Amino acid sequence: MKLDPNNRVNRVRSKLLPLPRPKPLSSGWKGAITAVFACALLLILFQSYYMIGGQGPLRYVIGSVVAIVFFVLAAGVVALGLHLLKKLPTLYIWAVVASAGMMLFCFIVPTVSLIMIAATITIVSLLGSMLWKWRKKEYLGMARRGIIFRVLWAGLLTVTLISGTFWYLGSGSDPLSPAYRLNEMKKAPRYSTQLPDPSKPGAYAVKTLTYGSPDNYREVFRQSGSLTTQPVDGSAFVSGWSSIRTGTLGFGPEKMPLNGLVWYPEGQGPFPVVMAVHGNHTMTDYSDPGYEYLGKLLASRGYIFISIDENFLNTSPYDDMFIFQVPVKENPARAWLMLEHLKVWKQWNEDRSNPFYGRADLNNVALIGHSRGGEAITLAALFNGQKAYSENALIKFNYNFGIRSLIAIGGTDGQFKPSGTTVNLHNINYLTLQGVHDMDVSSYDTTNQYKRITFDPGTAWMKSSVYIYGANHGQFNSVWGRTDGAGLANRLFNTKQLISEDMQQRTAKGFISAFLEATLKENTTYRQVFQDLGYAKSWLPDNLYISNYMDARTRLLAGYNEDTDPSTATLAGGELLGEHLKEWKEETVQLKFASSEYRAVRIGWDQAASGGKLPVYSLRLPNEGVKPQEGSSLVFSIANLEDHPVNLTVQVTDRSGHEASLLLSEWSPVVPMVEGRFLKAPFDLMSPVKEPVFQNYGLALDDFKQANRDFDPAGLKEIRFKFDQSKKGTILMNDIGLRSK
Template identity: 35%
Template sequence: MAWLKNRFELRNDRDHYIARIATGSTALFASLAMTAAALGMPTGLGTGIDILLFLILNIVAMSLAANLLSFIYSMLYLPIPRRLAAVWTYASIEAYLILYYAELGILMSIIIALAFTLIGSAAGCLLGVLLKLKIKRRSKFLIMVGAASVAAISYLFVYWPGTAAMSQTADVALDSNSINNTINAPDPAENGKFAFQTFTYGSGLDKHRVIFGKEVDVRSTAVDASAYITEWSKLKTKFWGFNEHDLPLNGRVWMPEGEGPYPIALIVHGNHLMEDFSDGGYGYLGELLASQGIIAISVDENFLNYSVWSGIPNNDMKVRAWVLLKHLQQIKQLNEEVGNPFTGKVDLSRVALIGHSRGGQAVAMASDADRWFKDDKTLKSLNDVIIESVVAIAPTDKQVDNKSAQLTDVNYLTLQGARDADVNNFYGDRQYSRTKFQESTDKFKAALYIADANHSQFNSDWGRMDERPPGGLFLSRKELLAAEDQRQVSKVYVSAFLQATLLGENSYKQLFEDYRSGLDWLPNTAYTNRFESSDFTEIARYDDGKQKTALKNGGKASVAGMIDWSIASAEDRDGKNKGTKGIELEWSEPGAEYALELSPNTIDQAAEITEGNLVFSMANLERDLIAVEDKDKADAANNALELTEPPPLPVIEIELTTTEGESIELGLDKVMPVAPPTYTAFMAFPWLEERIKDEKYKESSEPIFQTYTLPLELFSSDELAIKADEISRITFRFVSGPGKVMIDDIGFTS
């Protein structure tokens, strides 16, 4: 017993001045790590209180660990500064656990944790040495500057760009002489002529937000979701004060003043930390739409979001869509009742649903409600509600009950940022392909890919990081659009889309056909857009995956000078099927051709088209040609070509041949040059790209389709004026090389 007492008393006998300074520095670094953890694990008590609580717990735990570990080291007679070693051990384990649960993986968590705590200890040792040295202050200052310089050089070495930061091949300028790039309409991001009022509806019982609690303007009726939710945490009930049997219908409303009735747009957020409320982040859209004559409502579904403490309810995707439908049902009831702000103001034959992240999938599911809720008798009163338009901002696209939304005769718009580190694939492209039209409708679908946009900045309350701390601290913010600029893109496109589809402002359709027509309204970054209207007449689609030489109605396809050509699935960043197919064309030398012989039936169908356009979508697959270091990956790609740098951008000529055998060519760059793919470095340290989150960020680019619209009048000459029903052959001639592309959705529009 005396020996134990002696070893306990001697546990810190080797911790002299410099070691004590280093111990304090290491403890400070441990506190910084815990602060980062607190920011990513909100309790709902407030950021300041969260940090304070975490730091108090950290100090208590570190003190206990320091005494225990230094005692153990003392009993082992380790000839080291034992308290420093104990605090360093604690800090390293703490940092590792924080990083591991941030999904940085075992190896990277170990490496970063050790580096972090070693830097903390080394900084303390350096400070201790400087304080102890009997030299002039100026000399100490110079030593500190030198140490900082070494640290900066080390940082630059670590930060040196990896393959993910590959530069783009070229800038593509707008040839303003080749297209009519002016929209005869006001900037859709500017407020309209309507004054508007704001108010809320809700349960009146919210524990955390008075606008849905005692200060709510309109009382709504709670709904019972127990038929869908079977796992609801008791901690969630304690936080909110309700469970799955009494989900509130809370909404923030921006309503134009006047008699109405007005079309209505419901906006729903995605999965964010539950305690960091999300519904207030779309006020910028609500105010804009209301000023233009559209009722806007931001729907509260925070109780369905993930919490570090209480998890996430099961079936949350289905319930997100169901709750949205319940909001429509509540609004319909209020619209029919007297004595509230909704009375007679809502036109439920003109409804739009706008969703972000999981909300972006939920709005598509709600628009295809019968696929999941056909037997839900509580929703029958919605049969006369018409959802005209759906907007999905950086949506997810997971199957629910082994089913995906299929939209028919619904206008669809999806936006996606290339720097989205949360939903890092363009899943909205899948729903785009699953949106179909009947010929008699006047609908369209559009997709926009934004080079320097991320996930979170579409919501003004989500900040700039797409991952919660500490993982989000490793994300690169270099070249990221400013938050206001990113939301400017959202304002322009969402407003123009709803004005076109709900208010009949057809002049804005040009923006979706060609993003360049709106460049005066948009921030400076690269864009890629896809578009299809209900008047599309098909020449070639490839989703049936049949013979590559056979086209619709008996048409034929052939190639010349191609290394390889095949019908293949379009793939996302991770190499997963996007749910559509196209024709892949790969060539090594200039002059390769892909030719389509139109069938008589297709030519007859084109007879109804006047002042028509030839349209097609194309994705640049240059990433498949770039040599990779991983041999297994290269073998899997089975490339005929492997380059060490990006190939030249494809230069393409389109040749049309008439039924009379006359031909005329048009260079694609006269309408829209082929743009380089967008390459993205997600991490501040590019060497992390392939080493964390199960290699989520290993691919620096995703093939994205760009729609090209070629007016047939551009093919005309003094001797020849071509009409759609006179074309018998279309030839794509690739006059640069090597290259690889995928083409899809070839057809005519009027």
């Protein structure tokens, strides 16, 4: 039905909503449409009968109609878009496609980029069209109402464009103040004893030095006084190295330099060696100086600290021909280079003419890796114990350095899998630090590596993870700073919510220095920091932290990774029971953007729905019991899946039936799921903002005995988690065990 052009309503409608009128179809096209649509209807009716026919005629009809209507409407939208596209000039389509491609290169954030690009192109196109017509005086002679309409429309578009520009240039919304800060959470008298602050400078005077090849591509490594190293052939560990990259650097993968910045203590030593490696960043914006804050601190406390140069493995849009030829699988090269650096240090340590003769303790080495470097250190630890390269056994290894500790900062995991498998490490200390507001490695990926590290029982190895509120990816490195993205894309991030660089680096110094004290210098009192952060509250910045811990002195009773039966424990003969629970199942833990490699038990409860019966989750030990050693602690890890804190009662029973109970809040309640909204509103909800992060607890069995003098810790028979303090909630729990003193 045609619109009457003399009708005022139809004239306005045609201006605001110019719907296309399809041309009359020939009989051939009518037959084609009828045949293809009839075929599709017949197929979907059969498919609907197969999928929902068993639920009765009414549901079959409703379901079939809904499916047909959905597809018809969706196809109508697509057809309308294609029809309108045909009406556009070819040059305009060309300009839009080219512009969209260039904008996509500028705003490399999925989904958000597409919305911004579509909105920008639409608004700018309409404004450009109006301004051009105005410049050409095409509006002269137009009725006043038409001119007013176009002026208002142009004004609205201009205001929208200006508002969007202010939004884009801003730093985001006001930061959220974490409600569960360390000093607020840890008020118990047990925390009155505080450990000395390991982030304060030590007693040693700090000296600096550089080393590298004489024909170095960077002047700092060939300055007067630098020690000399020879390049190494890394061509077997990386491919995709472009000739342009070789031209820029002056070398190819067969001549990778061994460059390092060194901070070291004045003294004879020998001193433990700490080697740090950066991750991926712009190749020519050198990342290795960004760990000077760690170098100065650790050197003053008696470590040789080396920040090595691997910038030549990093991204360089020009040298990579704008991503058309990028280095492939370069993570093994990052790892292998660390070992080649240590080989040089071994030579220096044995050379009487070298200033580091006898001063480096290569049986006491820690590797620190940031971002991709956080994965590279695990590969380096793996290669260190192998006789050949897993991807090419013709390449022989003979390193065997004393790498005792690994520290991953915002680390990646699984980007490279040797022989197609994950990196499984045994008997090594491991610490992982992750910012809640990491805008690059946004999922806590290194919790997978944390779970894969195993220990021989009764040894001294330990591992820990720490989740830090307000920390981003970049501020752990002074060169990278507050922006975790590439160029213009950084403006899409809500950087206003971040803690300061000084606070983030003080946090890193505290945890890293404490971990090295505990693992390289064997100052075991600093294990307490990772077992319970309350013992560090006087010197850690007052912030929200969620930490997990496990060591070789822990006997695992229920780890949830050995089978799919929710009633069986890891300990042979152990039994898991649930009473009056709303949910009870074992599942793979879901991170923000991926599934993890580990499992936990999901427990949900609702006191109101349980009819007044107390929800309980229990671990019943075998009849012979486990006979905990004197001074042992009951340990477990919990991740809250709710937006409110959770408290509960932990009850233990001995073989004589004596019971003792403690409230979890005496250590700290389980904090709510922490939000990390790293995009600006309104896009902040378009990507995941939460993930389960486990908080470890260690409740001394002696504390239970103080609660009930009749309770016998050596006769422990049952552990019960009673959900009596919070009316409802959902948690994940894993790693229930007993830790000896």
